[in-house]
Amino acid sequence: MGSIKITHGLAEGTLVHGTEQGDGTGKILGGKGGCGFRFSRNLGAWYLPHSRDRVSKSWVIRDAEQRLTAAGHTVTVEIDDASPGRNFAEAEAERNERAETRAERYGSRGVRAAQAGEARWARNRERASHIPMGQPILVGHHSERRHRNFLRKLWRSDGIAVKDMQRGEYWAARAAAAEKYKDRREALPTTLRRIEKLDAELRSLDRRLAEAAERAADAGPDGRADRLRAFWRRLLRREPVPVPDSPGVVRLRTTREQTAGQLAYWRDHVARLEAEGAKVWGPADFSKGDFALHRGRWFEVIRVNPKTLTVPWQHYMFSLKVLTVEAATKAHQSGGRLNTDRFPYDDVQGRMSAEEMTAKLAQPAEPQAG
Incomplete structure (x- = not known):
């Protein structure tokens, strides 16, 4: 049996070197029920899909190492999650x-x-x-x-x-x-949703790093209170958190750096779109009684929320292009509380005040062609 080497780096991803055709590694690494690797003729090695620019999947590497070792191969593993990889741009x-x-x-x-x-x-x-x-x-x-x-x-x-x-x-x-x-990946609504998700991931990573630092402080002989106070001061200033260099913490820190880089990149992209004339809607742009354009139709705003707008239930609209609270109330045959919908600000395409909508509705309808 041959000597096989499994490596992982942020720039290259997870690779398996030293395999030969017919040595049985294909069924272990990429066959049905295998470890999920694929063989690349360009690389001349097995690779783990979607492993570039990401920290190592230790459970997959460990599984591959155990299976190859059980098959009689000599396996060495080299994982580098600390060295910086490619820039996100x-x-x-x-x-x-x-x-x-x-x-x-x-x-x-x-x-x-x-x-x-x-x-x-x-x-x-x-x-x-x-x-x-x-x-x-x-x-x-x-x-x-x-x-x-x-x-x-x-x-x-x-x-x-x-x-x-x-x-x-x-x-x-x-x-x-x-x-x-x-175009779809860089669209403004998609980018705004991605930024919200990345921001949540960044907060989660900060909490996990904080928990790791607290566990490290508990393990120390003395000075726990001083270390915790210093840690929270650094955390509030978004400074790097000094925690033990265990493999799990290294992966957390690297993932946080990558997430912060992605967040900065997409925020810059949104800033460029705004400079080109795109509009990012928010709670400050609306008040009760205004109208919001949502997927080609206008809805009267019932309530302005921090992340969404509350409007009448969209099923009240039928063939209407403008749904007011009055029209929705008339369409509400069952009586009782008026049903409502909510949609986020990244799904808003325009705004019109109540006065502007009244003037628009007062205009005669344009004759249809044909």
Whole structure:
């Protein structure tokens, strides 16, 4: 059995070196029921998907090490979660570039498959045109076998043509999705939701680091109160927390640094969008009685909340383009409390005051074309 080395770094991800074809490592690392690795011809090694720019998945590495050792291999593990990896902006630029490459590759596949299917279909129709329309199979005639064989081959060929055209549609859809990858990822509502999630993750990491520091202070011989006071002063100033360099704490600290970097990047992106004219809506922009544009329709604001707007229940709207509290009350047939909906500020596309909406509704409706 050979000597196998499992390495992990933020820039390279988790890799397995030293395997050979036929040594049985394929079933352990990437087979059905394996450890989840994949083999890369470009790298010449097994890699763990989605492990770049992230801390190590120790449980996966430990599982792979135990399985390989049980199979008779000599395994060494090197994990480096402390060394800085790529800048998040560099990684994001690489992801966008790869999406463009995927769009070109998928588009070419779709065109080739669609052209092949259409050509085969046209060729089949030309072949079938030699048989008069409605011509039945003459049972017992000398042409019966030839006619049946022709129809069977034509049916099989038509099936191949349809599959080719369906494959062309599939790859065309994949290409369209890859083309929109960057726009969708950098859209303002998506970015705002991502920032909120990253901010929550950062607070969670700070709490976990604080708990680790408190446990370290409890383990010390003396000076616990002084260390805790110093720790909380540093935490409130967002300073790095000095905690023991155990593997788990190293992963926490590295994850916090990466999360903070992502948060800064996306906040800068939002600032650029605002400089270009985009609007980030918030509680200060609305008051009770205003109207908010939500997915193409206007809703009267019943209550302004810190993270959401309360509006009448959207099912009251039916075919209306403007839903007021008065219209919702009339549509509320069961009586009692008026049902309401809430939607976040990142899902708001516009604002109109009550006076502006009154003037808008007073205008005559524009005649529809046709």
